[in-house]
Amino acid sequence: MNFDLTEEQELLQETVRGFVANECPPPRLREIFDSGEGTDPALWQGMAEMGLAGLMIPEEYGGAGMELLELALVAEALGSGVLPGPFLGHSLAALALMLAGSDVQKRQWLPRLATGDVIGTYAVAEEDSQWEPSEWSVTERAGKLNGTKLYVPHADIADLIVVGCSGGGLALVERETRGVSLENMQGIDRTRPIFKIVFDAADAEALESGEAASQRVRDAALVLLAADSFGVASSLIRMSVDYAKTREQFGTIIGQFQSVKHQLARLSTDIEPTRALVWYAAHAFDHLPEDAERAAAIVNSHLTDRAMHTARESVELHGGLGFTWECDVQMWYKRAMFNRSAFGTPDVVRGRVATLGGW
Amino acid sequence: MNLRYSKEYDTYRQSLQEFLKGWPLQGDEAELPKQKQEQLFRQRGVEAGYVYFAIPKEYGGAGQQPDVLKSAIITEEYARVGAPGNCVSQGPALLAPTLIEFGTEEQKREFVRPTLRGDLRWCQGYSEPGAGSDLASLQCSAVLDGDEWVINGQKIWTSNAQEADYMFGLFRTEPKASKHAGISYLLVDLKQPEIEVRPLKQMTGALDFNEVFFTDARAPAGNIVGKRGEGWAVSRSTLKHERNLIGNPNMMRAHFNSTIALARRSQRGGRPAIEDPLIRNRLAEIEGYVRTAEVSHLRQLTAEAKGEELKVMLPMMMNKLYSTDTMQKIMTLAYDLLGADGMLAPTAEDIASYARTHTSTGFVEQYIFSQGPAIAGGTTNIQLNIIGERGLGLPRDLRVPK
Ligand SMILES: Cc1cc2nc3c(=O)[nH]c(=O)nc-3n(C[C@H](O)[C@H](O)[C@H](O)COP(=O)(O)OP(=O)(O)OC[C@H]3O[C@@H](n4cnc5c(N)ncnc54)[C@H](O)[C@@H]3O)c2cc1C
Numbered sequence: 001m002n003f004d005l006t007e008e009q010e011l012l013q014e015t016v017r018g019f020v021a022n023e024c025p026p027p028r029l030r031e032i033f034d035s036g037e038g039t040d041p042a043l044w045q046g047m048a049e050m051g052l053a054g055l056m057i058p059e060e061y062g063g064a065g066m067e068l069l070e071l072a073l074v075a076e077a078l079g080s081g082v083l084p085g086p087f088l089g090h091s092l093a094a095l096a097l098m099l100a101g102s103d104v105q106k107r108q109w110l111p112r113l114a115t116g117d118v119i120g121t122y123a124v125a126e127e128d129s130q131w132e133p134s135e136w137s138v139t140e141r142a143g144k145l146n147g148t149k150l151y152v153p154h155a156d157i158a159d160l161i162v163v164g165c166s167g168g169g170l171a172l173v174e175r176e177t178r179g180v181s182l183e184n185m186q187g188i189d190r191t192r193p194i195f196k197i198v199f200d201a202a203d204a205e206a207l208e209s210g211e212a213a214s215q216r217v218r219d220a221a222l223v224l225l226a227a228d229s230f231g232v233a234s235s236l237i238r239m240s241v242d243y244a245k246t247r248e249q250f251g252t253i254i255g256q257f258q259s260v261k262h263q264l265a266r267l268s269t270d271i272e273p274t275r276a277l278v279w280y281a282a283h284a285f286d287h288l289p290e291d292a293e294r295a296a297a298i299v300n301s302h303l304t305d306r307a308m309h310t311a312r313e314s315v316e317l318h319g320g321l322g323f324t325w326e327c328d329v330q331m332w333y334k335r336a337m338f339n340r341s342a343f344g345t346p347d348v349v350r351g352r353v354a355t356l357g358g359w
Numbered sequence: 360m361n362l363r364y365s366k367e368y369d370t371y372r373q374s375l376q377e378f379l380k381g382w383p384l385q386g387d388e389a390e391l392p393k394q395k396q397e398q399l400f401r402q403r404g405v406e407a408g409y410v411y412f413a414i415p416k417e418y419g420g421a422g423q424q425p426d427v428l429k430s431a432i433i434t435e436e437y438a439r440v441g442a443p444g445n446c447v448s449q450g451p452a453l454l455a456p457t458l459i460e461f462g463t464e465e466q467k468r469e470f471v472r473p474t475l476r477g478d479l480r481w482c483q484g485y486s487e488p489g490a491g492s493d494l495a496s497l498q499c500s501a502v503l504d505g506d507e508w509v510i511n512g513q514k515i516w517t518s519n520a521q522e523a524d525y526m527f528g529l530f531r532t533e534p535k536a537s538k539h540a541g542i543s544y545l546l547v548d549l550k551q552p553e554i555e556v557r558p559l560k561q562m563t564g565a566l567d568f569n570e571v572f573f574t575d576a577r578a579p580a581g582n583i584v585g586k587r588g589e590g591w592a593v594s595r596s597t598l599k600h601e602r603n604l605i606g607n608p609n610m611m612r613a614h615f616n617s618t619i620a621l622a623r624r625s626q627r628g629g630r631p632a633i634e635d636p637l638i639r640n641r642l643a644e645i646e647g648y649v650r651t652a653e654v655s656h657l658r659q660l661t662a663e664a665k666g667e668e669l670k671v672m673l674p675m676m677m678n679k680l681y682s683t684d685t686m687q688k689i690m691t692l693a694y695d696l697l698g699a700d701g702m703l704a705p706t707a708e709d710i711a712s713y714a715r716t717h718t719s720t721g722f723v724e725q726y727i728f729s730q731g732p733a734i735a736g737g738t739t740n741i742q743l744n745i746i747g748e749r750g751l752g753l754p755r756d757l758r759v760p761k
Contacts, residue, residue, distance in 0.1 A: 001363065004658065005360065241753065244753060245753065256754045256756065256757055258740075261743065261751075261756075262740065262744075265744075268677075268750065268751060273652065273677060276674075277647075277655075280650075283360050283362070287362075288362070295650075298647055302644075302647030302648075302650075305647075306647075346644075347640055351643075359633050359639055
């Protein structure tokens with residue numbers, strides 16, 4: 001029994017953390033955030049050079065052939081710095097192709113996804129927060145796609161869109177194709193702009209396998225959002241602790257007041273032990289098929305919920321400053337909002353936890 | 360990362376399971392009183408190497424090389440079949456390892472074996488009426504008179520003192536020294552007329568609490584553990600063992616599972632409560648906490664086995680708070696599931712047998728009981744101070760000027 005990261009995994013995470021700190025420190029993040037572009041080509045290129053665009057893609061297609069655990073460690077590091085960019089949608093699109101694509105489709109797309117030259121995204125949700133494969137209504141017939149998808153991250157810069165279809169299957173569409181129109185939905189998290197996509201007899205190609213693959217991608221999404229949330233929450237606690245060590249009121253630094261100290265200690269106790277929960281859910285996805293689905297639902301509902309709570313308390317701990325646009329906390333706060341609402345709010349996901357538990 | 364145990368440990372688990380086929384006892388032995396059965400089985404466990412695993416043979420343990428994974432397997436397997444493993448009362452769980460670490464050769468020989476066998480029962484004398492959270496301000500004094508300590512003063516909240524033979528406790532031996540420096544760790548025979556134990560009834564109805572009064576009570580000079588005036592450091596070691604006891608998530612999982620069973624058999628609006636979306640949601644939310652505790656424990660075990668405890672210092676510091684908070688969440692949900700039965704008082708049987716969760720009143724007793732751990736061994740507020748100050752590096756509390 002060895003429930004710990006390997007040296008390589010630790011190194012990977014350290015490297016990504018270092019990249020985030022060096023290439024996207026808060027002032028740079030602020031510029032991207034305020035511009036509303038939600039990405040920075042140089043950042044994506046840097047990530048691609050580190051191999052992050054193809055982390056899970058098999059080596060035969062030019063990827064690093066790693067597992068969801070490694071991807072989750074990266075997601076955590078990106079969440080810590082709320083790094084803008086298409087990592088989430090891209091990773092899910094690549095995974096969907098790996099799981100459901102034909103040999104031809106894999107050979108055609110995976111190598112270019114692996115280098116990051118082609119950016120992918122994953123289009124799932126529809127009206128009324130329909131995230132589940134069984135709920136999708138977009139249709140693919142005879143190579144033509146019809147219907148509407150919502151909340152699709154970074155669709156504006158994606159070259160390739162993997163779309164969830166009725167019956168739980170998946171289809172591939174190139175963005176630069178007739179019959180695909182985008183509308184910016186003005187999302188709250190400016191590090192991940194979201195789009196409405198209307199498909200009007202757009203040229204598409206069905207992927208081979210059906211609902212099981214879609215569910216597997218959903219589970220990966222739940223884990224990645226949880227890992228990102230863990231990063232968000234840990235950073236917020238660090239930022240709030242640092243603030244409490246410098247801000248003075250009543251002639252002393254506020255961290256000496258017990259109500260402040262206890263608030264911070266509680267937040268930390270809520271989050272710190274969950275690092276293991278993220279590792280476990282990712283490991284279960286990779287190696288424990290009997291528990292993978294339920295573990296993904298548990299970690300997602302728990303962490304997206306706890307991280308949002310941490311974000312709200314962190315604003316409060318920063319006082320009036322915390323409520324300003326100028327205060328960095330709001331950028332982390334809005335990432336926590338995205339993570340909490342994507343792929344089902346905690347109460348919805350907990351409904352699955354209950355059902356999968358045989359309750 | 361690999362959650363499967365290696366072949367060596369799998370083999371170990373198998374031989375342990377073989378041994379555990381001896382529980383429950385069979386034939387004539389099954390007719391013995393429960394306590395006798397447990398003693399008998401525990402004795403066999405020591406001989407076979409599965410009870411008091413790492414305590415040396417000459418002091419009554421199994422004398423195995425310390426191995427956190429084997430110890431964890433033992434705990435799991437014993438819990439699985441409900442066999443009596445190590446006694447978890449204060450003597451075996453807290454005092455014995457402290458004596459192994461700090462005791463003299465004579466102390467180890469005299470006290471450890473009978474303590475492990477359950478022949479010598481102990482209580483923990485730390486708290487005083489004026490010294491709870493601020494433990495270092497304790498006043499109960501011990502003065503060396505020839506070859507004996509003479510003890511005067513009072514202890515309070517002393518669990519199980521009514522049935523204990525001895526107390527391990529903290530006493531002020533150097534009245535002039537500063538707060539922490541003047542304290543020694545002594546072993547005191549309670550069976551002397553100069554000591555009076557008065558029971559205090561707990562809110563569950565149990566009589567586990569006591570006040571203990573000392574009027575010129577005596578203890579041999581050699582019953583000091585560690586050096587004179589350095590009892591504070593010795594008590595830290597005891598507290599470390601206490602933390603290990605409380606941090607284990609087995610109890611959380613057991614109570615969580617009983618609460619699911621309760622939700623299956625309770626009714627809401629004419630249907631099993633487990634079908635109510637609100638109840639399902641609350642259960643799933645709590646499972647997030649229970650699972651976190653379990654996997655965080657696995658991570659800590661791994662770090663301990665590798666000798667890398669520093670890596671997990673922060674979550675370790677949080678174990679007590681995390682488990683008491685989670686237990687309270689579980690018990691609060693269970694209490695709601697009881698509905699009107701929540702107005703029933705625990706029965707004498709509930710009070711006598713610890714942690715009964717198959718009856719309504721047993722749950723009521725556990726609901727009340729779940730308050731205790733949030734106070735004992737350092738209150739939740741004190742835990743938060745420790746996490747804030749030692750864990751997050753925030754400044755010490757404002758000190759009131761004397
Ligand atoms: C079930 C149970 C079993 C026990 N068994 C034993 C035993 O066997 N042996 C033994 O010696 N003791 C035992 N105790 C006593 C226990 O250790 C003390 O009750 C505990 O340390 C708190 O001390 P106190 O009761 O004096 O409360 P106080 O210290 O008076 O605390 C009262 C309140 O003030 C708060 N408070 C105090 N100081 C601070 C501070 N600095 N910052 C913030 N808040 C603060 C506390 O959190 C608490 O909420 C037991 C207690 C319980 C409940």
